[in-house]
Amino acid sequence: MKLIAGFMVLVAIFVSVVVAAAPSDNGSPDNNSQRYYVMSDNPALKLMFGARHDFGKAFSAELTEREVGLLKKLGVKLEPVGIFYINAKPFCNNNGQCDPELGENPSCSDCKNSDEEEPTEGRACSPADQYPWGVEMVNGGSGGSGVVVAVLDTGIDTDHPDLKGNIMDCKDATKLRIKKGCEDNNGHGTHVAGTIAANGGSDGAGIFGVAPESKLMVVKVAVQAVSAGEMTSQREYVMLQITM
Numbered sequence: 001m002k003l004i005a006g007f008m009v010l011v012a013i014f015v016s017v018v019v020a021a022a023p024s025d026n027g028s029p030d031n032n033s034q035r036y037y038v039m040s041d042n043p044a045l046k047l048m049f050g051a052r053h054d055f056g057k058a059f060s061a062e063l064t065e066r067e068v069g070l071l072k073k074l075g076v077k078l079e080p081v082g083i084f085y086i087n088a089k090p091f092c093n094n095n096g097q098c099d100p101e102l103g104e105n106p107s108c109s110d111c112k113n114s115d116e117e118e119p120t121e122g123r124a125c126s127p128a129d130q131y132p133w134g135v136e137m138v139n140g141g142s143g144g145s146g147v148v149v150a151v152l153d154t155g156i157d158t159d160h161p162d163l164k165g166n167i168m169d170c171k172d173a174t175k176l177r178i179k180k181g182c183e184d185n186n187g188h189g190t191h192v193a194g195t196i197a198a199n200g201g202s203d204g205a206g207i208f209g210v211a212p213e214s215k216l217m218v219v220k221v222a223v224q225a226v227s228a229g230e231m232t233s234q235r236e237y238v239m240l241q242i243t244m
Contacts, residue, residue: 033062039077123161127207130200135210144211149196153189155182155220160190162198162206168215174223182220193218 038045041057049067051059060081063071071078131141148168155172158164170182184190197216198209 033064035060035081036063036068037079037081038071039079123201123203123205126205130206131208135208138210140210141208142212144197144214147211147214148217149214150217150219151189151193151196152219152221153192154186154222155184155189156193156218157184157190161201163193165202166197166199166214166216167218169217172220174220182218185223189220
């Protein structure tokens with residue numbers, strides 16, 4: 001009898017929930033409903049109240065006042081889901097940073113992180129020592145004006161802030177014919193080029209090579225670091241292509 005009575009109670013709860021959750025005549029949900037977190041992992045409740053998002057031990061659902069009262073009577077803990085709105089675009093403050101709480105500052109004309117402008121291009125990291133030990137040992141780190149150095153290696157990072165200003169030419173000789181472009185997918189060529197002609201970048205915060213005022217003629221002759229014999233063969237191939 002107790003089992004039957006318990007079953008009848010569940011049926012009554014289910015019917016009351018269905019009635020409470022029934023849509024209005026125009027087929028839309030009750031306008032007085034509000035979204036709640038229902039702190040229960042009961043699958044029957046998830047089914048009855050139409051779980052929108054299931055979090056395992058809790059779920060969210062649109063509940064009317066009547067449904068909220070019913071769940072509270074059953075001892076189920078509820079928590080309203082917070083709804084947040086973006087009311088206005090952020091404005092630029094005195095430090096060139098966008099901050100919606102500080103209001104608009106007419107004197108700030110170079111805010112780079114707004115929707116209308118590109119973000120400020122910055123250096124991802126800076127070296128602790130701008131003049132490496134090896135560069136200092138050969139009294140490098142300055143000069144090189146008017147000198148062009150050919151680097152036959154794995155190419156070069158053409159966007160590197162300490163190198164891009166010194167790249168005079170950039171060719172790829174790893175294909176059947178010499179082609180434009182010399183992007184380094186290995187890193188060895190970029191390292192070599194930096195040792196020769198890194199110039200610290202336009203911000204002066206980067207690393208310096210032996211002759212930072214020299215220019216680079218970069219030819220990609222390998223896709224990875226290779227032996228001396230293989231590199232010699234590549235150099236001979238490049239020279240042959242150049243003279244043809």
